[in-house]
Amino acid sequence: MSELPPEHTQESLPGYEPYTGELGVMDATRMGWRLLMSDFWPIWVVGLVAVAIQMGCGLVGSIPYIGACFSLVLGIFVQPPLFAGVVYAVARIIDGQKANAGQVFEGFRQRYWQSVVANLLPMAIGFGFGLVVAGVMFGAIFATEGARGDEEAAAIIALVVLIPLVIILSLVMLLFVFTMVAVWDYPESGWEAMKASVRLVKEHYLSTLGAMLLFGLIGLGAYLAGAIACCVGIFFTIPVLMVWLTATLVYLYRSWTGQPLEQPLAEDAGGLVPPPLPPGAAPADEETSGPAEPSDVEMPPT
16 A cells, blocks of 8 residues: 655644544445535535536547547546546545545546556446347347337347346446546556455445445436436536545445545534444544544555
């Protein structure tokens, strides 16, 4: 693991303290939301920058005839370091720094080829799935050609085959959920980062599946809320969702790999109170005198 030198304390958020113990999905989700609320608008801007770049890639991919080629190139060489940069920015906020949208581009500066290599296998699996889907569709059409009601029969055959394939693909792709988080712990090899994600998910598969299902439902609500607001609302809801999900994944990754966490203290009518402690842990002091020292395991220096 790599370490950062102490950051400038004047740029750190007050009210942070270490948190140890293995988190559950709901614990990490609540901590991610608490982080988002700790300094909402600057953190939202971090998500907005990433979403704007992602939407720009989508617009380029929609160009007739050549858009598919552009989408493939962007998917290989742009999106992985972008997502790695989002992880970096969110992790720095978790470690007590002020939100900085410019850190979204750290994936391009520090982990470019590592993130590209780490994403090659998931991309290949997705591409292979696309070929299988195309084969199923053409096979269904060919098998029902000339038959009565061939369009309906082709649709039924395609659904019967495609639904299990989609489920299988989703379960396989789940193994790579932590790849862009792990890439910061494996500067020597993106392939090792990808394998680290696979190992971690295999150890916590049901918990990871539960987290993705939870955020799938939250994401559906976010898209619906954004669509209701004449689609303008997605520029608010989707950045929130991206940062929230990323923070949750970073919390889970650090917890499940035994790394110390930094969590902003919750605020209620009685003042600042620490987050829930794991069973058997000694309670921490209720008050803090200022920013905590940086985590033992942090992101690489810029």
